Amino acid sequence: MSEVTPEIKARVEELRREIDHHNYLYYVLDKPGITDAQYDQLMQQLIQLEAAHPELITPDSPTQRVGGQVQQGFQAVPHRVPMLSLGNAFGEADLREFDRRVRTNLPGEEVEYVVELKIDGLAVSLWYENGLLVRGATRGNGEYGEDITANLRTVKAIPLRLKEDVPFLEVRGEAYMPKDSFVRLNEAREEAGEPLFANPRNAAAGSLRQLDPGVTASRNLSIFMYAIGHLEGPGPRSHAAALAWLKQLGFRVNQHYKVCQDISQVIDYCAKWHEKRFDLPYAIDGLVIKVNSLDQQQRLGATLKSPRWAIAYKFPAEQAVSTIKDIILR
Numbered sequence: 001m002s003e004v005t006p007e008i009k010a011r012v013e014e015l016r017r018e019i020d021h022h023n024y025l026y027y028v029l030d031k032p033g034i035t036d037a038q039y040d041q042l043m044q045q046l047i048q049l050e051a052a053h054p055e056l057i058t059p060d061s062p063t064q065r066v067g068g069q070v071q072q073g074f075q076a077v078p079h080r081v082p083m084l085s086l087g088n089a090f091g092e093a094d095l096r097e098f099d100r101r102v103r104t105n106l107p108g109e110e111v112e113y114v115v116e117l118k119i120d121g122l123a124v125s126l127w128y129e130n131g132l133l134v135r136g137a138t139r140g141n142g143e144y145g146e147d148i149t150a151n152l153r154t155v156k157a158i159p160l161r162l163k164e165d166v167p168f169l170e171v172r173g174e175a176y177m178p179k180d181s182f183v184r185l186n187e188a189r190e191e192a193g194e195p196l197f198a199n200p201r202n203a204a205a206g207s208l209r210q211l212d213p214g215v216t217a218s219r220n221l222s223i224f225m226y227a228i229g230h231l232e233g234p235g236p237r238s239h240a241a242a243l244a245w246l247k248q249l250g251f252r253v254n255q256h257y258k259v260c261q262d263i264s265q266v267i268d269y270c271a272k273w274h275e276k277r278f279d280l281p282y283a284i285d286g287l288v289i290k291v292n293s294l295d296q297q298q299r300l301g302a303t304l305k306s307p308r309w310a311i312a313y314k315f316p317a318e319q320a321v322s323t324i325k326d327i328i329l330r
């Protein structure tokens, strides 16, 4: 093994920064800055330098996303803050009833809502210590999840290192399989005589619960972050500010969220996306409405399993019976 010179160390660090930046442009912002060939060229240089100087390898190096070993199973891990499930609203009357309950519990106060698309994937929790990804887990039963860190590290939209070294941060998001990846995967499975996945949510869940991270890496999963689970130190005071801060840290955040001043604006926004949902490159099964003020969220609290400050608006199930492909590709 040849001696590590300062020049080699500097080159490795420069390659890492450049590759991380291009991963961020491509997988987080959907705005690639270079061609795939140029990207592969950078990766090959870094792989070769790290192979010649393994002592330079760090856990957050872009070459360390796909771990080697196949796991025997998944460790059960406790969530510091339970991952609650959402109550459902199936129409305008349910949404107005939700608004009435919120305002009854916050007498005389102004209430703002944030409305987000409800990504149809798998809820996951990511833990970062000093800006480094240290753990990833499924929601599980809300109290305990499964440790799928090795699999989540392969999702390139998940940063291995944040843009700021926050001491401790746990964030939640929805991992999902884009529609075109879902169709391609099922076509390949049909070719191979394997059972098809019924929908992108099952495909994402199946891909994340693989014992071999190499299989997860091949499934082209992505993610949208939607909440801070636990944060040490001062943080944002509203949910909208939390989403902006997560984006600033380098996370992928869905940009179709809207701050609404009253429930009528919420209802209009839900109607708009009920119309437009097939224009999206990923599956959604509704929208999520949240009280914007984190202080009001705190004071509204939660029932045993659901927050009083949030509700899911679910789209009516598909009327026409059509093949999964038509629905996905409509």
Ligand SMILES: NC(=O)c1cnc(OC2CCCC2)nc1N
Residues within 6 Å of the ligand: 084, 085, 086, 116, 117, 118, 119, 120, 121, 174, 226, 227, 288, 307, 310
């Ligand atoms: N699938 C989604 O896109 C989604 C799921 N969950 C939440 O919020 C949590 C926070 C409090 C209970 C639910 N937001 C979302 N956008």
